[in-house]
Amino acid sequence: MTVVEIPGSKSITARALFLAAAAHGRSTLVRPLASDDTEAFVEGLGALGYRVEQGTSEWSIDGAPAGPPFELADVFTRDGATTSRFLPVLAATGSGRYGFDSSAQMRRRPMAPLTRALRELGSVLEFGGEGDHHPMTVHATGLAGGRVRLDAGTSSQFLTALLLAGPLMRDGLTVEVTDLVSEPYVAITTAMMHAFGIDVVQEGRTYRVEPGTYRAGRYEIEPDASSASYFFAAAALLGESITVPGLGPGVLQGDFAFVDVLARMGAHVEKRAGSTTVTGTGKLSGITVNMRDVSDTMPTLAAIAPFADGPTRIVDVANTRVKECDRLDACATNLRAMGVQVDTGPDWIEIQPGTPRPAEVRCFGDHRIAMAFAVAGLRTPGTTLDDPQCVKKTFPTFHTVLADVQRSFGGAGGQRYVAAARR
Numbered sequence: 001m002t003v004v005e006i007p008g009s010k011s012i013t014a015r016a017l018f019l020a021a022a023a024h025g026r027s028t029l030v031r032p033l034a035s036d037d038t039e040a041f042v043e044g045l046g047a048l049g050y051r052v053e054q055g056t057s058e059w060s061i062d063g064a065p066a067g068p069p070f071e072l073a074d075v076f077t078r079d080g081a082t083t084s085r086f087l088p089v090l091a092a093t094g095s096g097r098y099g100f101d102s103s104a105q106m107r108r109r110p111m112a113p114l115t116r117a118l119r120e121l122g123s124v125l126e127f128g129g130e131g132d133h134h135p136m137t138v139h140a141t142g143l144a145g146g147r148v149r150l151d152a153g154t155s156s157q158f159l160t161a162l163l164l165a166g167p168l169m170r171d172g173l174t175v176e177v178t179d180l181v182s183e184p185y186v187a188i189t190t191a192m193m194h195a196f197g198i199d200v201v202q203e204g205r206t207y208r209v210e211p212g213t214y215r216a217g218r219y220e221i222e223p224d225a226s227s228a229s230y231f232f233a234a235a236a237l238l239g240e241s242i243t244v245p246g247l248g249p250g251v252l253q254g255d256f257a258f259v260d261v262l263a264r265m266g267a268h269v270e271k272r273a274g275s276t277t278v279t280g281t282g283k284l285s286g287i288t289v290n291m292r293d294v295s296d297t298m299p300t301l302a303a304i305a306p307f308a309d310g311p312t313r314i315v316d317v318a319n320t321r322v323k324e325c326d327r328l329d330a331c332a333t334n335l336r337a338m339g340v341q342v343d344t345g346p347d348w349i350e351i352q353p354g355t356p357r358p359a360e361v362r363c364f365g366d367h368r369i370a371m372a373f374a375v376a377g378l379r380t381p382g383t384t385l386d387d388p389q390c391v392k393k394t395f396p397t398f399h400t401v402l403a404d405v406q407r408s409f410g411g412a413g414g415q416r417y418v419a420a421a422r423r
């Protein structure tokens, strides 16, 4: 049995940084994720005037409940959608002029439902590019708050961003949500707001937050369940056993449910308080699965699907087309390059069983495509990635950890892991 330590959750780290910045007093985050996305968040907070001290396993933040300490800032949010969507809303609660820009990849990703709501709540926004995208400037005079309708059908992050800032709005916030994807991420948000002293009242699709002040504190961050999916999948694929400490029943992250998908395919899954073990049984069945709630793990499943004994159909994942890349097309392109038969539709992908051959995987600058196909590469020695370093967005040490895991399997799955070696 191999034990794999997974770095902290990106989603929890981003929320904890926001909550700590908005709280009264000094907070400490325990085992935060250090990666490109979360460094961008920290850098953004620094540009806005918050003080963040980064140790190796703990970060401390001095909160400022009245909005950003600086009145003038330019923030570059890189590729991270959490940073790009959460920080402009935090900035809008203050008073000043705050410019936001991001990478070419992030500039393309949707923002409009969020910026529309922000305007309705009292913010003046100016856009430098095409439509409601980065680059944008927030002319902040505090947010009046009130009631808004929100379409979160392309991203739950719009709702999370507004809820996090809700208590800082003069009249508090009521959001009527017309559509919602990735719902478990909203549960992470409300659970963490509660931990920082603010309750969200939910009635059906309406969320209400009263004005208030977050309470600073010490917050422990779970290992990242989406990052763990690659190692659980590797165990299922290779007939090995992998234990991830820190993930078990009761965790905040919805993506932990990926282990249930593997169980449906035939893997043995043992969940204990504080750790989970997945053991491959040599049998991998094709399944039909709705991944609307856990869509960051769609590429993980797509990449191992051809090794199953029947077709795998993943449905209701339209919003994976507006992530770091169009993930349905990226998965189909790479699987076809490996000789696998694949069909896609607007919100689904169907993968036929086959005998994949090694190929050079096109990552499209997307960490999840790189990591998912690195796992498939364990069964197709000779597989390479065109951009192995893009994993730094959420998991900078991924290739080292995967190589160590393969070594611990004693060569199971063929030759030593080489996916990262090409460039």
Ligand SMILES: O=C(O)C1=C[C@@H](OP(=O)(O)O)[C@@H](O)[C@H](O)C1
Pocket: 010, 011, 012, 014, 082, 154, 155, 156, 157, 160, 181, 182, 185, 295, 296, 319
């Ligand atoms: O709130 C969050 O931390 C996230 C929400 C999800 O995005 P969408 O709501 O856009 O699907 C997820 O894909 C992303 O990696 C992180």
Ligand SMILES: C=C(OP(=O)(O)O)C(=O)O
Pocket: 079, 080, 081, 082, 296, 323, 324, 368, 394
């Ligand atoms: C979609 C992702 O990230 P984000 O939307 O936070 O950029 C992801 O990590 O898979």
